[in-house]
Amino acid sequence: MVPELPEVEILVRHLGPLLHAKTVRRARVLRAKVLAPTSLSKFVRTLRGARFCGVRRRGKYLVFTLKRGKSAVPLTLVGHLGMTGRMYMLPADAPLPKHAAVVLDLGGQEFVFEDTRYFGRLTLDQAALARLGPEPLSGDFTSRSLAGDLKRSRQPIKLKLLDQGLVAGIGNIYASEALFRAGISPFKRARRLSAGQVTRLWRAIREVLRNAVAGGSTVPLDYSGAAARDRLFYFGRGPGTPDYYEERLRVYDREGLPCGKCGTAIRRSVQGARSTFYCPRCQRG
DNA sequence: CACCATGTTCCTTG
């Protein structure tokens, strides 16, 4: 499962207390690509001796704040998990994972950023944050602003929801889920949504994301992915157990299975080279 | 072996 806003939110809450007040003794970079555009030497130089003071989330990004010595200006480290990224404290005397990209020595503990596909980032560059639209769970994201932004787009609404400049943090999974919840066809052009549909979509986006955060908060998690199933991103103890999070997804990856509302088989379609899942009966118009 | 999945950036096209 690829991390989206809820998964990053859960991770940030988990990491906050673990990193707080820890000092970076040394930064080891095994894949300089994930630092881009920051250079390896600048990254290592800047982080050495810096002390974590906060972690927050913006869209799907993790934003770490650190301070060096007595300097009043905090420095910012921006992380993104891409598709397969993981961040966690390496268990004592565990070997480094095969695709470890960055390891921060915190003195007796090691913080690891691993990423099999290396699409993720851990960088001093903040440019990506400036391109993000409003936080969906904040007051900046309103039904009115959403309506205004959708009016300017001819894209199918499913694709538009993936635009991080429209609203930050929705990915392929929750885009399908929000549209199902709102009862809107993924193929409908953004500008063609009625006022009522925009309001329903706005509400559905917030509910779907909030529920996922709540779901992930109440379940035992495995942040490293070392277990047979990665519990951070499956949110549960595995297939067949009551808390298995994927079972709470209503349409994503459920092609051919009956819709929970009407029993019609869920369909899969491809939009912009990505899978879209929807109920052809509940999501007309 | 060929091909797919997938978020973001970059490049091209309209």
Next chain:
DNA sequence: CCAAGGAACATGGT
């Protein structure tokens, strides 16, 4: 200038 579409990235799984 802006919206939109598609390739590229990297690796493991099918």
